[in-house]
Structures are given as C-alpha cells and as structure tokens.
Amino acid sequence: MLRFREAAVTDADAHALLTAYFAERAAGFPPEQGVYRPTFPAAAQFEPPAGVFLVVEDERGSAIGCGGVRRIAPGPDGRTRYEIKHLWLRPEARGHGEGRRLLAELETRAIGFGADELVLDTNASLEAAGGLYRSSGYVGIDAYNDNPNATNWYGKLVG
DSSP states (O other), X not given: OOEEEEOOTTSHHHHHHHHHHHHHHHHHSOGGGOOOOOOOOOGGGGSTTTXXXXXXXXXXXXXXXXXXXXXXXXXXXXXXXXXXXXXXXXXXXXXXXXXXXXXXXXXXXXXXXXXXXXEEEEOTTOHHHHHHHHHTTOEEOOOOSOOXXXXXXXXXXXX
C-alpha cells in the first residue's frame, strides 16, 4: 500500500526524486524540441494552503515517487486554479495504477485547498502520462504558461 508523505521540495527524498525525474526527462526529451530545461520548484509554492508536495513511499517506506500541486493565477473565467506538477514514479513502480492513485491524491488535496479548476502541462512524448490525464477527465486547453518543455496543456473543472 502506498503512503503519501507531505514534504518540503528541499527534503532529501523529494530533492533526490526530482533530480531523478529531471534526469529521466532530459535523457528522453525529443531532440527536435531542443534541450530539456529543468526548474526545481520554489518551496513556498508547495506549502499549504498555496499547495503541497508529496513523496510517495512504498510498503517498505522507500521513496518511489513524487508530485505536487500549487495555486496559480486564476484562469480567464476567474476560477480558483491549481496546477499539478512533477508527477513522477520510479520506473519499477509504474504500470500498477500507482500514478493514477497519486494523481487522485493531488486532486483531493487541491480541492481541499479550494480549487475550482486543475491544470497541468506535459510533453506529447510522454504518451502514458497523456493517457492517464485524459482517462482521468482532463481535456486539452490553451497554453496557460510558457513552459519550454511542454507541448500539451490539460484542464479539469472540479468545483
């Protein structure tokens, strides 16, 4: 059974997971899109009630993944908007529905903070991630940020 532990993005486990995530993305980033540009998140953006960062632990207490949610500027319709960020699991933890569980936990946390809308960005090369988001009710939306690593933007109304 997975456990979700709130952590600062500067926590040793969180930092190690983010470093592994960024390394994997850089290694698999489509060369025609340039160079992957990682940005470590600012800690204050992931502290309640602005947001939260979670470290995912397996039944042995090993850190196997992470993800965060943070409040961002309202959308064009003025809805309270939270963004899902850095949802990632170690390769050995994938394929068993744990990513879906992590996404659902992040959504629950955002709704608890007052989210009316959830948004996220991703890259088309991450086909499994895109499939997860679409099957979880996210739909394509216009770009809401200028993330140089993103090619696809998704949103979901929750409030």
